Amino acid sequence: MTAVIINGKEVADKKKHEIAQEVSSLKGQGITPGLVVILVGNNHASRTYVTNKEKTCKELGMNSLLIEMPEETSEAELLAKIEELNNDAAIHGILVQLPLPKHIDETKVIETISPLKDVDGFHPINIGRMMTGQKTFLPCTPYGIMVLLEEYGISVAGKHAVVVGRSNIVGKPVGQLLLNQHATVTYCHSRTKDLAEQTRQADILVAAVGIPNFITAEHVKEGAVVIDVGINRNEAGKLCGDVAFAEVSEKAGYITPVPKGVGPMTITMLMYNTLQSAKESMNRK
Ligand SMILES: NC(=O)C1=CN([C@@H]2O[C@H](COP(=O)(O)OP(=O)(O)OC[C@H]3O[C@@H](n4cnc5c(N)ncnc54)[C@H](OP(=O)(O)O)[C@@H]3O)[C@@H](O)[C@H]2O)C=CC1
């Protein structure tokens, strides 16, 4: 079988167009959605991502503010900045780029962001709401994956989904969203015994590991849907995912490429969450 290549860029463009229209009508009512991104220190990978976010905000007519803080910033200074933004009515979304320098407690930072402005969907309150199936900000990468599946008419109910990776930002929440949509979910991680035996059971296989070419054809069942979340650099310095694309695309039914797969959806859902936050702030007035 030759896989259908899921075009994340195309779906993202379509969603962005819808978001831009809503932004424009909100502006007519006197509100411009505003997103602030806080970057502490100078992580190279973070910088490209941050640049993309700024560009997309402008493209969609939203306000974007980048706050760069030096590597030596103290935890107290960062928390004070977040408090200030929590109280700023022009700001609807706050994103603190992860990972943070080692001397700053990530949990404390995430818990300081108002759940009402937590457009990353990382605050424990919002994670709890997601787990219990309530309306909330959903984490952008997992949410983007669910939108891709929906746009390609891939049904989830009753399917066996295998997620490789269990981070708080990708693996765990994507498994939860698949479960919410009635998949049977297996999580795999670095302590999993026979990984290929698990992944070969998957109707839907999600790779969120961070190792180039980690998932090969032997891990994949014929016709499976393969979602590659990885954003890595190979030896040649080229952007690549966790899946050995050439061999797996000959066996899978559907596959997401890197770049232009999951990545563009992450940014799009961030904009979507910021728009929702702006709309909700109006309803509270
Ligand atoms: N496309 C996008 O929008 C985004 C892409 N990414 C990318 O996705 C990838 C994953 O990110 P993230 O979740 O933050 O990464 P983490 O490093 O936090 O998590 C990696 C996970 O992979 C597991 N793992 C590591 N080695 C193995 C192994 N040999 N066998 C099985 N499992 C293993 C780890 O297991 P254990 O828990 O046991 O250590 C861990 O759960 C990265 O490439 C990142 O850059 C991230 C965010 C957004």
Ligand SMILES: Nc1nc(=O)c2c([nH]1)NC[C@@H]1CN(c3ccc(C(=O)N[C@@H](CCC(=O)O)C(=O)O)cc3)C=[N+]21
């Ligand atoms: N608080 C926080 N929230 C995040 O969502 C978050 C984070 N921290 N830290 C880093 C990771 C990584 N991440 C990416 C998102 C989009 C692309 C993306 O747009 N990728 C493009 C290509 C980009 C390029 O060319 O470099 C693509 O796949 O086509 C990549 C990576 C979000 N993350």
